[in-house]
Amino acid sequence: MIKIAIDAMGGDNAPKEIVKGVELARNEIDNVEFQLFGDSTQINSLLSNKKRIKVIQSDEVIKMEDEPVRAVKDKKNSSLVMAARAVKDGSADAFYSCGNTGAILVAGLLIIGRIKGIDRPGLITTLPVINNDTGFTLIDCGANADAKVVNVYQYALLGKYYAEKVLKINNPRIGLINNGTESDKGNKIHQKMYQALSQNDDINFIGNIESRGLLDGITDVAVTDGFTGNAVLKSIEGTALSMINMLKDGIINGGFGSKMGALLLKDTLKKIAHKMDYTKYGGAVLLGLRAPVVKSHGSSKAKTVRNTVVQIEQIITSNFVGSVKNYFSNHTDEMDDIKKGEQ
Structure with a gap:
């Protein structure tokens, strides 16, 4: 029990x-x-x-x-x-x-x-996407603002196991949030993060991703530092809330035609609201x-x-x-090498 x-x-x-x-x-x-x-x-x-x-x-x-x-x-x-x-x-x-x-x-x-073997746990949350019911997971979304390369590297592995074990996604795609998709984008630390992740054959790393594509399902796991992740999370939540308020305001103040249109679209609007309801995925989990x-x-x-x-x-x-414990206990040298590369 x-x-x-x-x-x-x-x-x-x-x-x-x-x-x-x-x-x-x-x-x-x-x-x-x-x-x-x-x-x-x-x-x-x-x-x-x-x-x-x-x-x-x-x-x-x-x-x-x-x-x-x-x-x-x-x-x-x-x-x-x-x-x-x-x-x-x-x-x-x-x-x-x-x-x-x-x-x-x-x-x-x-x-x-x-x-x-885990230096800093990461906070993960699952958010909705338009084209599936599984959503995508975001890590770190606020636990560690000043993340090092090894931290984000470990977040990617934690996100992989969470997506596989809990969400039942086979070989989940791992994307690094950046200000462009090219491999040389971002500051020096993000470039090092990209290099470290691209060298790990245990994850399905798809490269840099831009936050504008997250709700379109461009990745299964979006990995980043806690400062960026929290900003992305609050932007998504704020945008969703603003869109709902705009729809309500348009219906209430749009006259008879708007109200009739809303009535005809009632079932569709309910489906959209359910699709974008992030609370159905539960809470944020401190992984590690x-x-x-x-x-x-x-x-x-x-x-x-x-x-x-x-x-x-x-x-x-x-x-x-158990899966995370087993992986990190067998990859201590790998983590040490990444830390040495940051010095």
Whole structure:
């Protein structure tokens, strides 16, 4: 039985939406037990029943505005820290929170720990594309702004295994985000990244890619540093939200003809909205740790929580972590060579 430790107090809508989402997932998946850390009085009052749900009292909450490192060190009895510690102690298989992103990353690193051989874990998220239902994965989307060549090299391998094991994509295409597709594009560090990736026969490296083609499905895994990745992610999310608002504004203020057109296109618009709904893929995963650490938006509702639980179950049953451990334990010399090349 898979056990997921959940910070039930993390996020803008906690614990109500967290509990609701967990119960949705529990009613659909029969191989998962849930450990909900938080205010037991609040959580128990929201549960319809406690089948495969264990509530663990925590007396503190890490807030969104808290400084991450200090909060994790000082608030040892918080729902977030206690959930992460359950994974470290072996009483849970994965850690999930909708809370303070920085605190989640710190707890993942300091409490759960890195896989041996991985220098810096990368944050990965799956986003929709127009021509398939699998989407594409973006790594790193915000964990490490100042990435070295070896970090991006390792992100490509983490993305490969995630796409293969979790998303079931055979021989996934790996593309390096750059300001052009030619091999000599970008600054010196991006050129070194290109050279390192192009020399690895274990990945299907397709070269440099431009971010404008991501939603058209030009790659299965888009790899980059955390600064660029976070900017790309927020640009995509912002553009999608702006387009939806523009459509709504056009329909509302466009007169009778616009409203009739929208009515006729109702089913088509619903399909488009479903296609571009990134929450269906679950949360962002901090890859490279000894166990899955997953983060959803602070504003997440029950549907997103449910989808993320399904994603976590898929990560665990796919043996993603085991595959990554095996690869990096057998390629230590390769990583050392890349680091020497950066000096």
